[in-house]
């Protein structure tokens with residue numbers, strides 16, 4: 001429900017993300033910005049690899065193996081054009097209902113942006129988080145913490161921290177860093193909506 005048009009198959013994403021960690025910024029990394037001319041070619045290749053995992057075309061190796069959730073009917077539904085277009089219609093209806101009549105044109109900008117939030121988020125994190133910013137740790141790749149306070153990507157731009165401590169829920173390490181998603185996760189756990197395994 002929260003991902004809407006940007007629905008990603010958790011199983012496929014988990015395998016791809018494990019490969020990203022195992023081969024970070026090498027030629028086997030599914031989306032290292034250091035192997036692409038621009039962000040668009042990187043994301044096209046990322047999408048190809050992601051769909052390879054969705055269709056189970058790639059073997060599961062020692063680097064990618066491990067627990068993955070599988071929700072077959074949700075995954076099939078989430079990946080259909082009908083489902084994604086349905087969300088776009090829903091977003092458009094919300095914008096057109098709440099926008100003042102003279103501002104209907106705002107929907108022309110807001111709906112495409114809203115509909116592509118997942119890929120835009122991925123593009124910004126994968127590109128900037130391995131190219132621009134500062135490092136707290138030398139972990140032998142190009143991962144960076146792009147912003148001191150990551151309000152923009154909800155904590156995911158602390159890539160240098162995340163690659164150093166991949167199983168740490170809180171991506172913020174230094175006292176001035178703040179990972180909003182960590183605190184949202186804590187609230188969801190308190191409300192018994194999610195369980196934490198680590």
Ligand SMILES: [Zn+2]
Pocket residue numbers: 020129130143159163
């Ligand atoms: Zn990374």
